[in-house]
Amino acid sequence: MTGLTPGEAATEAARAVASVAASERLRVVSTLIRLTGDWDLAEDCVQDALARALAVWPERGIPDNPGAWLSTVARNLAVDAIRKADADRRAARRHAVETSIESEGEEEPTMPTDAIDDDRLRLIFTCCHPALALESRVALTLRTVLGLSVAETAHVFLVSEPSMQKRLVRARAKIRGAGIPYRVPPAHLLPERTAGVLAVLYLLFTEGYSSGSGTDLVRPALAEEAIRLTRLVATLMPGQPEVLGLLALELFQHSRAATRLDGAGDLVLLEDQDRARWDAAAIAEGIGMLAQAERTLEPLATPPGPYLLQARIAAEHATAPTAAATDFARIAELYAVLGRIAPSPVVDLNRAIAVALSQGPDAGLALLDALDARLAEYHLQHATRADLLRRRGSDRDALPHYRRALELAPSDAERRFLQGRIDAVAARLDHRERGN
Numbered sequence: 518m519t520g521l522t523p524g525e526a527a528t529e530a531a532r533a534v535a536s537v538a539a540s541e542r543l544r545v546v547s548t549l550i551r552l553t554g555d556w557d558l559a560e561d562c563v564q565d566a567l568a569r570a571l572a573v574w575p576e577r578g579i580p581d582n583p584g585a586w587l588s589t590v591a592r593n594l595a596v597d598a599i600r601k602a603d604a605d606r607r608a609a610r611r612h613a614v615e616t617s618i619e620s621e622g623e624e625e626p627t628m629p630t631d632a633i634d635d636d637r638l639r640l641i642f643t644c645c646h647p648a649l650a651l652e653s654r655v656a657l658t659l660r661t662v663l664g665l666s667v668a669e670t671a672h673v674f675l676v677s678e679p680s681m682q683k684r685l686v687r688a689r690a691k692i693r694g695a696g697i698p699y700r701v702p703p704a705h706l707l708p709e710r711t712a713g714v715l716a717v718l719y720l721l722f723t724e725g726y727s728s729g730s731g732t733d734l735v736r737p738a739l740a741e742e743a744i745r746l747t748r749l750v751a752t753l754m755p756g757q758p759e760v761l762g763l764l765a766l767e768l769f770q771h772s773r774a775a776t777r778l779d780g781a782g783d784l785v786l787l788e789d790q791d792r793a794r795w796d797a798a799a800i801a802e803g804i805g806m807l808a809q810a811e812r813t814l815e816p817l818a819t820p821p822g823p824y825l826l827q828a829r830i831a832a833e834h835a836t837a838p839t840a841a842a843t844d845f846a847r848i849a850e851l852y853a854v855l856g857r858i859a860p861s862p863v864v865d866l867n868r869a870i871a872v873a874l875s876q877g878p879d880a881g882l883a884l885l886d887a888l889d890a891r892l893a894e895y896h897l898q899h900a901t902r903a904d905l906l907r908r909r910g911s912d913r914d915a916l917p918h919y920r921r922a923l924e925l926a927p928s929d930a931e932r933r934f935l936q937g938r939i940d941a942v943a944a945r946l947d948h949r950e951r952g953n
Contacts, residue, residue, distance in 0.1 A: 523575065530574035533583055538567055539725075540738035541584040542664050545591050547636035550661075551699055553595055556689045560661065562598065566591040637742070638701050638749055645713030646697045653688035658717045660685055663724050707754055715763050715824060718747050722767050726777065737774050743767060758817070761810035762825030768803035769831035772796040784934040788840035800835045807832055823859040826851055845875035862891040866898055878909040896925035900935060912942045 549559035671681035725740030776790040852868035873881020892898035903918035
């Protein structure tokens with residue numbers, strides 16, 4: 518890279534690799550799975566291509582089209598691997614991959630316009646096939662769709678890495694052995710997969726705004742990919758309230774993308790974000806989608822589902838002119854309903870926050886008392902308790918909870934934010950003591 522020191526070139530290349538991994542990994546993996554039929558090979562080739570980029574780009578420069586580079590290198594690696602395997606057994610797969618490379622060359626593959634032909638959606642529907650056990654569906658989703666490592670996936674399930682590796686191998690073997698098709702199913706089979714697919718899409722979306730570890734708390738490319746795929750599901754299943762609700766929820770949350778971090782990459786709380794910089798077009802589209810979902814719900818005479826309820830909550834935040842004007846009493850009511858139809862300690866935590874902001878810190882702290890055991894290792898539970906104690910004026914009681922949240926926080930941005938709060942509270946306590 519011209520004009521950069523080797524260290525600067527390596528840093529720039531690492532950033533570019535992280536960006537292309539977030540935006541293109543799912544596309545390349547899903548396409549390789551379709552072409553080769555080999556899940557392990559597809560994942561290994563993409564990981565090897567990313568590793569090669571880290572080694573090559575600092576010296577040769579970042580390519581003009583990093584996504585096309587990743588796709589071509591990964592496919593070439595797949596061809597090489599297949600050539601080394603049993604020629605008779607894999608001849609058809611080798612021909613499919615080589616033909617694809619020859620026809621596409623270095624150019625970025627054209628985005629399919631038909632949802633049925635979208636490899637990423639194929640992959641998600643395959644991961645959510647009802648023939649797979651629920652834990653296998655979740656594990657495949659985390660590993661193959663979200664790109665978590667085997668170790669990270671094992672951590673989610675609280676099992677060892679070798680155990681998770683065996684579980685993933687069994688799940689892929691089940692797909693091959695049971696002849697589970699790699700496709701978006703026909704219309705009459707869509708309903709039985711809807712809940713699982715929507716859960717995967719929301720996982721993909723939230724991973725874009727709550728990275729499990731490392732330096733990148735916010736990765737908008739993942740959120741944008743989830744929105745794109747949710748739109749495709751909406752075209753496959755028109756008039757489904759939960760699909761429309763999820764799309765509205767994603768649009769509302771994504772509208773704040775530009776304000777979640779400041780110029781230094783530090784976390785900015787919702788109450789402190791510059792609402793003038795929120796994406797008004799995304800909010801308007803979310804309002805439209807939510808209204809459409811509400812209209813489709815009325816003739817069904819059924820209660821709203823979890824995504825529609827969450828979209829209503831997100832709409833309250835997105836349409837409030839200021840943080841102080843937000844109707845937190847209404848939000849608390851919606852969380853209470855959500856907690857009844859989709860019980861979760863995280864939902865209860867969010868309700869406690871809304872209650873605190875509408876009725877005062879003590880009311881929220883009372884609700885938190887019932888959550889400690891269930892969320893003992895969740896950093897936001899400790900951060901919430903610390904914040905409510907701070908708002909109540911109990912700085913000394915807040916400090917140990919801020920420190921515990923800091924120990925558990927998974928990302929650098931969150932750790933910097935919490936350290937800033939600890940420093941501010943400690944300084945305020947020191948000032949008071951000196952004043953006395």
